[in-house]
Amino acid sequence: MPRKPEARQKLLAAFEHLVLTEGERAATLDAVAAQAGVSKGGLLYHFPHRQALVDAALARCEELAAEDLSRLTASPRGAAREFLATSVYEDSPLDRSLGVAFRLVQAREPGARETCARVERHWYHAVLEDVGDPVVATAVQAMGDGLYQQASMGLLPESSAEKRQILERLLESLERLAP
Amino acid sequence: MPRKPEARQKLLAAFEHLVLTEGERAATLDAVAAQAGVSKGGLLYHFPHRQALVDAALARCEELAAEDLSRLTASPRGAAREFLATSVYEDSPLDRSLGVAFRLVQAREPGARETCARVERHWYHAVLEDVGDPVVATAVQAMGDGLYQQASMGLLPESSAEKRQILERLLESLERLAP
DNA sequence: TTAACTGTACCGTCTGGACGGTAAAGACTG
DNA sequence: CAGTCTTTACCGTCCAGACGGTACAGTTAA
Incomplete structure (x- = not known):
């Protein structure tokens, strides 16, 4: 069985947190991945582009x-x-x-x-x-x-x-x- | 007498216009300068950095x-x-x-x-x-x-x-x- | 085995900013 | 009042870094 995609929720939460506390401009792909404790590649696995996060x-x-x-x-x-x-x-x-x-x-x-x-x-x-x-x-x-x-x-x-x-x-x- | 810095007011108006109509992210130096009909160099003469515009x-x-x-x-x-x-x-x-x-x-x-x-x-x-x-x-x-x-x-x-x-x-x- | 990742190495574009140049209006000097 | 100097008000170009996105090879856990 594959692992549960818990990273997806962590990524979304990280995106929300960054938008709220640092502003939308600060919610870059790198920042979101880092905040979620996920690699950039992992982020783009769940959200193939930034718009998908939005x-x-x-x-x-x-x-x-x-x-x-x-x-x-x-x-x-x-x-x-x-x-x-x-x-x-x-x-x-x-x-x-x-x-x-x-x-x-x-x-x-x-x-x-x-x-x-x-x-x-x-x-x-x-x-x-x-x-x-x-x-x-x-x-x-x-x-x-x-x-x-x-x-x-x-x-x-x-x-x-x-x-x-x-x-x-x-x-x-x-x-x-x-x- | 020095020329009147009419460009300065045009630049501020352009900055406001862009922030309002396109969002803060869109109000880049290039965009503001273009909107005001001023070169980027001219912009940076009046506002030495973006923060000065803000x-x-x-x-x-x-x-x-x-x-x-x-x-x-x-x-x-x-x-x-x-x-x-x-x-x-x-x-x-x-x-x-x-x-x-x-x-x-x-x-x-x-x-x-x-x-x-x-x-x-x-x-x-x-x-x-x-x-x-x-x-x-x-x-x-x-x-x-x-x-x-x-x-x-x-x-x-x-x-x-x-x-x-x-x-x-x-x-x-x-x-x-x-x- | 396979989904769910990690990690790294890139690429093209955009952005803020640095920098050197220029034209013209005064100010100063003889 | 002519010639020169200074300041103001720009222009145009270049650059390092950041950003979104791609590609892909390896790793881990169910």
Whole structure:
């Protein structure tokens, strides 16, 4: 029996890690291979070219987002509140994957924009179905995106106490908008 | 009298244009020089290395943001409403410069994060002074950032009618939050 | 045996940057 | 005011290194 291709997942994780912490430019083939503890030849065995890494990262993002969507719609406190509450960057697999996707959009990687657009649309519809009001849904989506924007720029405070305060303020806003 | 360095401004504009439309990776020295209609040597006369281009773009961003801040605080309808209303990407010099700064943050350019953090802080304080409530101020800032996030990912609709609708929804939310 | 690698040696292209040259506008000097 | 010097504002070329990608021979574990 062949060994399990565990290197493939390590490579993808290494790619995500490098994109998130060092920027897309730093995620070169050599860097990804080194980060994963895999030879360059091994990398190119699993991902015959760089685009394959990008595609895999985007596919994983859509996969995780789809899982998250069913979690949102099933939440007892409603999709809107659940969406906001989990929009604060917490380094979950989805957070990481989404952060990677956002950066790939900025790097003008083919397909990245479409992936993010689909994910956004699904979330918007889930929130809208929850609150019923397009005004509130638009506000919730903008706030969620704003949190990601701040997180992806490293503008959010480090301490979870301060992050919690920001989150509570946004949830309080939602409470006033959709009591 | 020395000739006016009009090439310098053309080069900075070319750099911004390339970062915004093609991504930071595409804004190479050759590309910037070609876009500005200047030789590579000419570029390196004004900006001795690539970092100088980045620094100049960030300095311009802080400059424009400072101008905008006084505009916000002087607005008759209040800083919060004025902030939201001008957060929809309209390709103003500030919008462009800020978009460039955001992308430079994602590209992990030194100093970019600090520039954006300063600008955000100033805006937050201006909005807070207007509305008086940290809950509302945090919500307004998140919504503004969300708009920029969406714009920088090309997720906002093309037509100004649809953009206006989004903006009106956010302004309506603000009306409900701070009547 | 075979899939899953490692390791090395390349290749063509692109990139940031170094460098030497040049044209013209002032400034200085006689 | 003519001749020379200096500074400014560029141009064009060259280069070392990095990058994506290829090729292929060897190694390891199920």
